[in-house]
Amino acid sequence: MIYLLALISIALGSTGQxxxxxxxxxxxxxxxxxxxxxxxxxxxxxxxxxxxxxxxxMWIFVLRKLELSIAYPMVSLGYILVMLLSFFFLQEQVSAAKVGGTLLIVAGVIVLNMK
Structure with missing residues (x-):
């Protein structure tokens, strides 16, 4: 449940951007x-x-339950949402470098959340 709350918080932040x-x-x-x-x-x-x-x-509630070193890297998932919103709604270009960099960030989040 706390991970869902984190994802909603991140989605709201991305939407705000x-x-x-x-x-x-x-x-x-x-x-x-x-x-x-x-x-x-x-x-x-x-x-x-x-x-x-x-x-x-919402993020305050997430921080009450998760370690900061686990929770904060999850914020970087917002980069994916912003990139997708920018591509689909603002017609911004998505280069291989942007996709590659974003995938590296996601890989980092996954590694940090492994136990």
């Missing part, structure tokens, strides 16, 4: 700090921040 990218693309050039802050207020920005907050709250 994706939506934050969408929100950042809609920012208007601002002449001052207050104009910039005002331009950041949008539904996408609120949704992204909400994803981060819920992800953090």
């Amino acid at each position: 994706f939506v934050l990218k969408l929100a950042a693309g809609e920012l208007r050039p601002a002449s001052g700090i207050w104009n910039l802050i005002y331009s950041m207020i949008s539904l996408k920005m609120v949704f992204a921040v909400s994803c981060f907050v819920f992800s953090m709250l």
Whole structure:
């Protein structure tokens, strides 16, 4: 159950990153700090921040049950989710180097979780 909670937390964090990218693309050039802050207020920005907050709250429960040296490397699984979201929804290129690097990260997570 705790691993499922960890995966949900990681998925929420990845979703937050994706939506934050969408929100950042809609920012208007601002002449001052207050104009910039005002331009950041949008539904996408609120949704992204909400994803981060819920992800953090879930992560606190994960950390209560798992060792940090086991739990924290799992966060890197978010790289896979972000890469997939970027590929499918933002039409970003996925090179062999990106896939290879991501697979190395996943392999590291698997090795760290072996007993």
